[in-house]
Amino acid sequence: MIVTVLAEMSRAGNLPAEMTRFIGRQRELGEARQVLARSRLVTLTGVGGVGKTRLAVRVAADLRRSFPDGAWLVELSALREPALLARTVADALRLPGQASGDQTDRLADHLSDKHLLLVLDTCEHLVDGCATLTEVLLRAAPRLRILATSREPLDVMGEHTLVIPPLPVADQDSATGDDAVTLFADRAEAMVPGFALTRDNHPTVARLCRHLDGIPLAIELAAVRLRSMSVEQLVDRIDDRFRLLGTPRAAGGRHRTLRATIEWSHDLCTAQERLLWARLSVFPGDFDLAAAERVGAGGALAADALLDVLARLVEKSIVLCERDGRRYRMLDTLREYGAERLTELGERPDVLRRHRDHYLALAEEARRDALGAGQLPALIRLREENANLRVALEHSLSTPGDEETALHLAAVLQHYWLCLGKFGEALSWQDRVLTATEALPPVHRERAWVAFGTGLVAVQRGEAERGRALFERAAAADDPVLRAHILHGTGLVALFEGDLEGARTRIAQAREKFARLGHEEPAALLAGPHLSSVLALESDWDAALAVAEESVRAGEASGEVWNRSFALYARAAARWWTGRKDEAVDDLMACLQIKEDLGDQLGITLALDLLTPATLVRGRYEEAAMLLGATERMWRELGAQLQYGPHYMERRALSEKALQRRLPADRFQSAKRRGGELTITEAIALARGEPVAAPGPAPARETLTTREREVAALVAEGLTNRQIADRLVLAKRTVDSHVEHILSKLGFTARTEIAAWTPPPD
Incomplete structure (x- = not known):
């Protein structure tokens, strides 16, 4: 038996x-x-x-x-x-x-x-x-x-x-649906009687799980800490994750702390693998092989050995290989451990410098490709590397003696920020760069260009007086090309202030100067579409169409897309108001496709604005009202208070009045509200006549704490996290936490959405 x-x-x-x-x-x-x-x-x-x-x-x-x-x-x-x-x-x-x-x-x-x-x-x-x-x-x-x-x-x-990947964490606020949060909740319930995952605490738990990379061990260790602190306190202290996340006695030896399990991996690496692990920690997110070679090689790690060492780190699960093998990244937990080792090695300043130099060279190359068929892939490449560009700028600004390098990088990136409509980010970096280089003489050419770029962004955001002041500062450099740009900029100020004659005169003069100087960079070529738009607002349709046609041909000949997309928009406007509506819609759809490829929210908003009457005349009244609501919100997100001036707004108001005549008031307001809740992707689909899911209810202000509502109001004022921290006497890390919490709770992905959602002060 x-x-x-x-x-x-x-x-x-x-x-x-x-x-x-x-x-x-x-x-x-x-x-x-x-x-x-x-x-x-x-x-x-x-x-x-x-x-x-x-x-x-x-x-x-x-x-x-x-x-x-x-x-x-x-x-x-x-x-x-x-x-x-x-x-x-x-x-x-x-x-x-x-x-x-x-x-x-x-x-x-x-x-x-x-x-x-x-x-x-x-x-x-x-x-x-x-x-x-x-x-x-x-x-x-x-x-x-x-x-x-x-x-x-x-x-x-x-x-x-x-x-085996980490557990997934949902990107949006939801009460269920991601394994990482479910794991935390299950273990937390065992640690703290009465703990329950709710709609209120879910965003905080999700944020914690994201910070922990969805690694089950880290999540379980965090749940243990609920015996002595709240989820919010855990999130605030997560930067010190290796000290914070100790384990209960029951855990195995190599899993007694999060640090222990990472050190186990580190101990199994060769000296070269450890060195590359440390050096790759300067990348804030993903990176490509060229960047790894430029930043990671040197000293004890020869360039010809790097690929093999990187491959071994991938095999050992230290580095993840993504996007069909084109990109690499480390989980935050491994990156932070590598950053500690890099500091101990004393190499951090040198490796950050190599990182900065690599992305500066990449930005310069993209700038050279600003005209021609290479423009779109160059801009998309910069968009893909946006996090790395931020690190490069931050390093230059925070390193004594490197302020002029930061200035140069900001000057090189101005076309990228302009083409992709990144006005908020541009203004933030440009302001910091100008402040850091105040000691340079007024005639310093590159600083003058950055001052002009800052002024142009300010004008686009409705800050005309500030724009004029910056244009005047830029004029001190006495650069003929820059002076032509400034003339163009003052023409835009006139346009946004409703002075069509002044706008036409200045933009036309700037366009002539660009032609004489042989200057054909994107912002210069934009003078054509801008002039066409002014002529259209003056009802000079033939002249508007002629200028737009010329601009479209120029774009097609060069192969560039950004200026051509605005030229298509200008031609669509001229065609629309002369009764060639089908051709106008074709132009707008082509424009919209380019703008969507670029991720240019300004261009998308302009195209959708003109597609609103096109939707209306086809009898799709509720969809037109939804587009009206969508673009109204998008303008707010852009921070372009003038919305391209009173004459532009008068034309826009025609659509609203026509819809109000065709729809009962309650249906019009309901459709407009629903449109305001659409994402940009959904609004584009709606304009194309594609089915769009009904948006969910707008997030309520009551979902935020008092402090979060206070932070949201300051975000809406345009303050950076650092400025909010100074205003509220908080640590910047705490403000970072509040902003991410707000984004998660409200299901938003950008600060501009917080600004659009936040009501004006009483």
Whole structure:
């Protein structure tokens, strides 16, 4: 009887019982089961703490009945001597006898007729030994399946690798639907009686989980801390995550702290891998191979060795490879650990300088491609690298003696900010750069260009007086090309103030000067569409159409798209008011496509504004009212208070009045309100006649705390987080936390949406 029981136990295996609820991972569970059905060796790889062991045990438990000889777990984390691998496996399988020497042959003989699943857990520190042993065992035992967990592949013939990602965290505010938040809530309920995930605390929990990269270990450690602090306090202190996230005594040795599990990975890296890990920590998000080579190589890491070292970091789950292998990134947790090591190495200033130089060169290259067929990919590339450009600017501004480099980078990026309608970001950096370089003489050419660019942004945002003052400051440089731009800028001021004659005269003169000087950069070419728009507002349709046609042809000849999109818009306006409505709509759709590709919100708003009457005349009244509401909100988000001047607004008001005549007041207001709740993508789809899901209810102000409403009001005033911190006497990090919390609670993705949502002060 005892022998029979022992035999049954042996066949069942030794998988541990689950102590806590298993959450999520349905896709990974299904994939692992499918792969194990056709592959004899499957390795689950991923960053430390991502849950490889827990997943492997669950997969083995699910498949246990398929293996008559059981599913067996072999824990290797405490083993340091490769020679003892076979003995450790034999002990886990409860092989009888205490034979001395290498146990590999004995183990292979035992398994030769077994139909069994072997789970080798934590192989990364014994990867060569594990690879050798698995090859021997798989050759000897044809019905053996091995499921391994490791931070890097075993690199064995026939191995199938499954990369286990962090748990997903929903981007938008929702009460359910993401595994990371569910995991935190489950563990928090066990730690703190009465804790419950609610609509009010969900955004904070989601933000915490995002900061922890969705790593289950980190999330579980954070839940333990709820015994002594609130979720909000955890979020405020997350920058010190390695000290904050200790573990209960029950945790395994390498998982006693978050730092311990990261240090385990660090210890398994070679010196070159550790060095590259540290250097790559200067990237705030993703990066490409060229950037890694420029920033990561040097000194003890030769350029020709970098690709191999980077590949090994990918294999070891330190660096993630994304977007079809074009981009790389590190999880925040690993990046922060690398940043600590970089500081200890004393290399941080030099590596940040190399990072700055690389992205400055990239921006200069994009600037050279500002005209021609390379314009769109160059602008999209800059948009893709926006986070890295911010780091480069910040480094230059914060490094004594590098202020002129910051000035140069800001000057180079002005065309990018202008083309993509990044007015708020442009103004923030330009103001800081001008302040940092106040000691330079007024005739300094590059500073004058930045002053002009700042003035142009100010004018676009409705700050005419400030724009004039900056134009005057820029004029001190006595640069003929710059003077032509300033003349163009003063023409825009006149346009936005309703002085059409002054606008026409100045913009036409600027256009003539650009032509004489042979100056053909984007802002200069924009004089054509601007002049056409002024002529259209004066009802000089033939002249407006002629100028627009000339501008469209110029854009088509050069291959550039940004100026051509505005030329298409100008031609559409002229065609519309002369009765060529179908051609006008074709132009607007072409313009809208370019603006959408660029992500240019100003251009999108202008195109949608003109598509509103086009929708109206086709009898789609409610959709036209929705477009009206959408563009009204988009103008507010842009901060362009004048909305291109009173004459432009008069034309825009015609659509509103026509809709009010055709729709009952309640239906008009309802449609307009619904339009104001659409995303930009949804508004574009609506203009194209595509189906759009009904927007949800607008977020209520009551969802925010008193402090969050206070911060939201200051965001609406246009203050930066640093300025808000100074105003409220708070740490900037605390303000960063409040702003992210507001965005998450309200389901927004940009500060401009906070500004549009926040009501004006009483």
